[in-house]
Amino acid sequence: xxxxxxxxxxxxxxxxxxxxxxxxxxxxxGELVALLGPNGAGKSSTIGAITGLVSCxxxxxxxxxxxxxxxxxxxxxxxxxxxxxxxxxxxNLSVAENLRLGAATRKDSTAMRADMAxxxxxxxxxxxxxxxxxxxxxxGEQQMLAIARALMSRPKLLLLDEPSLGLAPLxxxxxxxxxxxxxAEGMTVLLVEQNAAQAMRFADRVYVLxxxxxxxxxxxxxxxxxDLMAMYLRS
Amino acid sequence: xxxxxxxxxxxxxxxxxxxxxxxxxxxxxxxxGLVNFAHGEVIGASAYTVFLAAxxxxxxxxxxxxxxxxxxxxxxxxxxxxxxxxxxxTTTGLLTAFGVSIFLQNLFQLLISPRPQAFSLFNGMxxxxxxxxxxxxxxxxxxxVIAAVAMAALVLFLNRSTLGIAxxxxxxxxxxxxxxxxxxxxxxxxxxxxxxALAGIACVFILARRGGVTPDMGFSLVLKAFVACxxxxxxxxxxxxxxxxxxxxxxxxxxxxxxxxxxxxxxxxTYVIVTLILLYKPEGxxxxxxxxxxxxx
Numbered sequence: 150x151x152x153x154x155x156x157x158x159x160x161x162x163x164x165x166x167x168x169x170x171x172x173x174x175x176x177x178x179g180e181l182v183a184l185l186g187p188n189g190a191g192k193s194s195t196i197g198a199i200t201g202l203v204s205c206x207x208x209x210x211x212x213x214x215x216x217x218x219x220x221x222x223x224x225x226x227x228x229x230x231x232x233x234x235x236x237x238x239x240x241n242l243s244v245a246e247n248l249r250l251g252a253a254t255r256k257d258s259t260a261m262r263a264d265m266a267x268x269x270x271x272x273x274x275x276x277x278x279x280x281x282x283x284x285x286x287x288x289g290e291q292q293m294l295a296i297a298r299a300l301m302s303r304p305k306l307l308l309l310d311e312p313s314l315g316l317a318p319l320x321x322x323x324x325x326x327x328x329x330x331x332x333a334e335g336m337t338v339l340l341v342e343q344n345a346a347q348a349m350r351f352a353d354r355v356y357v358l359x360x361x362x363x364x365x366x367x368x369x370x371x372x373x374x375x376d377l378m379a380m381y382l383r384s
Numbered sequence: 385x386x387x388x389x390x391x392x393x394x395x396x397x398x399x400x401x402x403x404x405x406x407x408x409x410x411x412x413x414x415x416x417g418l419v420n421f422a423h424g425e426v427i428g429a430s431a432y433t434v435f436l437a438a439x440x441x442x443x444x445x446x447x448x449x450x451x452x453x454x455x456x457x458x459x460x461x462x463x464x465x466x467x468x469x470x471x472x473x474t475t476t477g478l479l480t481a482f483g484v485s486i487f488l489q490n491l492f493q494l495l496i497s498p499r500p501q502a503f504s505l506f507n508g509m510x511x512x513x514x515x516x517x518x519x520x521x522x523x524x525x526x527x528x529v530i531a532a533v534a535m536a537a538l539v540l541f542l543n544r545s546t547l548g549i550a551x552x553x554x555x556x557x558x559x560x561x562x563x564x565x566x567x568x569x570x571x572x573x574x575x576x577x578x579x580x581a582l583a584g585i586a587c588v589f590i591l592a593r594r595g596g597v598t599p600d601m602g603f604s605l606v607l608k609a610f611v612a613c614x615x616x617x618x619x620x621x622x623x624x625x626x627x628x629x630x631x632x633x634x635x636x637x638x639x640x641x642x643x644x645x646x647x648x649x650x651x652x653x654t655y656v657i658v659t660l661i662l663l664y665k666p667e668g669x670x671x672x673x674x675x676x677x678x679x680x681x
Binding site: 181219220223225230233242249251254 | 546549550552553555556557559560561562563564565566567666
């Protein structure tokens with residue numbers, strides 16, 4: 150299977166601090182890969198390197214091209230979309246405007262409206278709050294909006310950075326149900342999580358990151374019950 | 385009554401001019417955090433462009449030229465002067481703006497003249513209109529009406545177009561706007577273009593009112609506009625417009641209320657009132673709203 154995303158020796162430095170040390174990672178088309186690890190393991194730095202908001206060394210290959218030096222804006226046109234850590238919805242814009250910006254790279258306005266209608270149907274709470282500022286939404290609603298906004302660009306690869314952060318268990322379960330549904334529809338997902346139990350419900354493969362290095366890489370099924378699980382991950 | 389109406393129109397006209405220039409500052413500040421003190425020289429460059437092209441003879445063409453020239457100069461300044469320091473601390477941007485301002489003022493002096501140059505193409509805009517029983521200056525009415533139209537167009541643009549929505553988003557969270565695939569350079573260039581267009585409109589009115597061009601004609605106006613932004617709440621577009629109008633009312637109100645021999649106190653008393661407003665609302669009239677509705681982790 151050819152990899153849609155391939156990281157080769159990815160290294161991220163913040164001044165003298167090295168957040169990611171030579172990470173190798175692949176995500177094949179249609180796969181859901183989970184990147185797990187405790188706080189400060191370098192998970193979000195890895196996502197930043199893939200979106201292009203964080204500068205890195207090593208290689209980021211996407212869809213057959215080297216995008217390591219490509220500006221973040223152009224990576225979206227290539228097919229990478231992200232729901233960033235902390236959701237980062239545009240609090241001063243309405244739900245509708247948030248979704249519209251998610252589709253900013255698209256020209257097909259009819260299909261775009263159809264997509265918007267689809268996500269509003271999938272997340273009825275967003276439809277109810279269509280014209281309200283996103284800042285007035287609850288954390289769970291904001292997370293749904295952030296995912297829907299990312300999907301509006303019709304990405305080939307969806308990056309989800311800690312979608313469960315700070316949410317009630319019931320909401321977390323709903324969000325992961327939706328992630329499972331996306332996978333079933335064939336979406337390629339790289340999921341960064343601290344909530345290992347939820348992440349492994351749907352993950353094909355898992356990378357466990359600790360202090361910027363891979364401490365496990367392999368099928369999700371083999372990680373369950375291992376020592377690593379107890380050492381690094383809360384479930 | 386006649387006097388009151390005239391003073392009201394007067395205040396609205398001054399206020400509109402301040403509001404136009406203040407909005408030009410606020411559009412750029414809200415997105416980049418840059419207080420563009422070179423904004424006055426954008427007005428100056430626009431004025432000198434129409435001054436040099438006065439041979440055209442057509443006031444309408446000159447108006448279009450003034451707006452276009454201001455937009456081009458504003459976007460060019462961003463490209464040449466502000467882009468290299470975009471990620472530097474805000475004080476660097478501020479100093480760059482002052483540097484550009486001084487540079488352009490001196491350029492005007494060297495290339496044209498340090499002395500005022502007469503410009504009469506827009507004199508026809510200033511006549512007396514009789515609205516019912518009241519005689520008002522056509523220029524002042526136009527100033528208010530056109531400023532209102534320009535602001536309405538800006539509001540439409542910011543609320544309806546994708547680029548406008550992206551600009552509002554960028555005023556809060558620039559990097560996430562980039563995550564939407566929207567080019568940072570485009571958003572910032574658009575902000576400078578809009579700021580320039582507003583400066584161009586203001587320039588036409590200044591030329592019509594004063595009938596002349598001086599190298600520092602924009603600078604004092606930008607200081608006033610800066611004060612208007614501070615009253616309104618820096619970074620808030622509504623605040624900039626409201627602050628500009630309010631400043632116009634304060635100044636004209638003081639001029640009308642003060643006895644002739646105390647007219648010199650107008651500036652001082654204006655700042656006393658501004659200080660009182662800021663004591664009451666340190667964030668400016670519309671500044672506090674920025675925090676409402678935010679949910680952060």
